Amino acid sequence: MSKHMTPECYKVITKYVFDICGIVLGDDKHYLIEQRLTPVLPDLGCETFTDLAKKLNSGVTNFLTREKMLNAMTTNETSFFRDDHPYVAFRDKIMPDMLERVKQRKERPWQRRGPKVAMWSVAASTGQEPYSMAMVIADVVTAKGMGLVTMEDFGILGTDISSKVLARAMEGVYSSLEVARGLTPEMRNRHFLQDGSSYVVGEKLRKIVEFKAFNIQDPFTQIGSFDVIFCRNILIYFSDDAKRKILSQFFQILAPDGYLLLGSAENMYNLNSDFVTERYGATTIYKKPAPK
Numbered sequence: 708m709s710k711h712m713t714p715e716c717y718k719v720i721t722k723y724v725f726d727i728c729g730i731v732l733g734d735d736k737h738y739l740i741e742q743r744l745t746p747v748l749p750d751l752g753c754e755t756f757t758d759l760a761k762k763l764n765s766g767v768t769n770f771l772t773r774e775k776m777l778n779a780m781t782t783n784e785t786s787f788f789r790d791d792h793p794y795v796a797f798r799d800k801i802m803p804d805m806l807e808r809v810k811q812r813k814e815r816p817w818q819r820r821g822p823k824v825a826m827w828s829v830a831a832s833t834g835q836e837p838y839s840m841a842m843v844i845a846d847v848v849t850a851k852g853m854g855l856v857t858m859e860d861f862g863i864l865g866t867d868i869s870s871k872v873l874a875r876a877m878e879g880v881y882s883s884l885e886v887a888r889g890l891t892p893e894m895r896n897r898h899f900l901q902d903g904s905s906y907v908v909g910e911k912l913r914k915i916v917e918f919k920a921f922n923i924q925d926p927f928t929q930i931g932s933f934d935v936i937f938c939r940n941i942l943i944y945f946s947d948d949a950k951r952k953i954l955s956q957f958f959q960i961l962a963p964d965g966y967l968l969l970g971s972a973e974n975m976y977n978l979n980s981d982f983v984t985e986r987y988g989a990t991t992i993y994k995k996p997a998p999k
């Protein structure tokens with residue numbers, strides 16, 4: 708039986724993907740879908756795309772079907788210090804501000820429980836982004852913390868919708884190829900332990916990074932409030948309406964003077980005008996202005 712998709716199947720599958728995670732698959736993604744779903748058809752109890760479309764259309768799909776579809780259809784490409792320049796802005800522009808913030812908040816301990824400065828890596832994928840943020844924090848704290856600011860003053864939440872990538876992020880074990888993408892040997896030796904041909908994220912970083920599953924299409928009511936949000940290379944997959952909703956929720960949950968960084972191919976043009984933009988080198992930083 709043919710494993711190719713009819714236009715009807717294509718419609719059902721792309722609608723299902725949109726409904727579960729907001730990813731918009733245009734009219735030209737037949738190849739991508741076939742390539743990603745063909746290997747998981749047997750796991751889904753299907754022989755053909757027609758079987759799959761019937762299953763998804765029946766409305767009785769279970770949690771496992773959703774997980775398998777999500778794990779197959781999300782694009783999880785990432786690397787340590789991806790694009791580099793946002794991390795320069797984070798280290799040289801945002802972190803000095805965060806050190807001051809920690810010191811100020813320490814003078815008013817009754818105002819906040821938990822870490823003094825909270826950060827969110829929205830689409831953490833296999834963990835390279837939140838661990839890169841943690842490496843910057845560790846290096847800045849060592850160089851400039853002067854015992855007044857410590858690693859424990861920071862907390863990073865890494866979230867993703869895909870259980871498969873989150874499991875890897877929590878494990879924090881990377882191949883030599885993965886660490887070579889973005890890390891110098893010095894950075895690697897400073898922050899990782901070697902285990903055979905793999906590299907394991909060091910305890911210092913692990914202590915401030917936690918992971919949990921979160922669908923960014925869901926309301927942000929339970930997620931908390933943050934001083935810095937990295938939302939990189941995920942908005943590109945969504946509709947303008949979804950982007951507007953997400954950006955306005957970022958604005959709500961950011962602390963006054965909080966920072967948002969988007970991916971290099973993402974911006975807020977025609978989507979949100981609440982944020983103030985600042986350029987730092989090659990990076991656009993979005994800032995929530997403090998009330999006057």
Ligand SMILES: C[S@@+](CC[C@H](N)C(=O)[O-])C[C@H]1O[C@@H](n2cnc3c(N)ncnc32)[C@H](O)[C@@H]1O
Nearest residue numbers: 728781783785830832867868869922923939940
């Ligand atoms: C291309 S990766 C970006 C990783 C990282 N932020 C970076 O820039 O290197 C996009 C991630 O977004 C996740 N994702 C897709 N839809 C999502 C949703 N609705 N909620 C949360 N995460 C989602 C995918 O699972 C994937 O791991």
